[in-house]
Amino acid sequence: QVQLVESGGGLVQAGGTLRLSCAASGITVSTKSMGWYRQAPGKQRELVAGILSSGSSYYGDSVKGRFAISRDNTKNTVYLQMNSLKVEDTAVYLCNVYHGYRDYWGQGTQVTVSS
DSSP states (O other): OOEEEOOOEEEEETTTOEEEEEEESSOOGGHHHHEEEETTSSSSOEEEEEEEETTOOEOOOOTTTTTTEEEHHHHHEEEEESSSGGGGGGGGEEEEETTTTTTEEOOEEEEEEEO
């Protein structure tokens, strides 16, 4: 059974940094395309970043140059390093994988950026 567990969220001032973790079980992250999404109140869920099985990564326009996605195959974990955080980055951040013809999501971790 696939499980994704996010951690690392919290309250940070604008300009600060956070690193989110997504620990996976039931899949091998190095063989999957993994993604980070976020959802703010009243807004649609949006793609933040993704990493392909090849290791290539891609980013949403609003976070390019500030966020970086990576993975540790030995820990079967995907990370999201978030730098230069802005108030508008405030949201619940969710980890995603498409496996076995369906999407799996973690429970999410709250990131709140104060001005």
